[in-house]
Amino acid sequence: MTKAMEIVPSSELQKQFGRYSDEAMIRPVGVSRNGRVRFVMVPVDEYERLRRRERVAGCAEDLDDETLAAIRSVEPASECEDAEARLKSP
Template sequence: MDMLKVSAAEFQRNIGRYQDMALRQPVAVTRNGRESTVLLSSEEYMRLKRRDRQVMVPADFTDADLAALEASRPAPESDAFNAEMPL
């Protein structure tokens, strides 16, 4: 998804315009040339919140869960990310 970038001063002058634009795409507000905040639709925000991850500790897993994890293997297409892992 493309993100529109706008200075804080421009954002303040035309906030209504950028609020409308944020319904279709994120709007990055810059300060001193650096992105400082992002305005996005409440629908997109809620979608992202639903994707929040929950941290679990080993005690939260059943024996069946642990066995399934140990037996799992990554998909072959995940090999494309091997370079991102330190050796």
């Protein structure tokens, strides 16, 4: 889905559900309540695609040498070191 999400108040969704359910087949439709988006309507195939992308554990042995070398060469950012120090202090 490449089109920007349309945001509609929940009261408007209730009045024109058919219109917005059709629109959700083209682009995401955010449904707001009290000015805050509470949920997003997307087609079921998009929802299922997103569900498949959930994290899946793998083994380091399954990674190629180039990927392993890239992982080994990563240096933490200074913000990470600060966070680590805060976690260790009582």
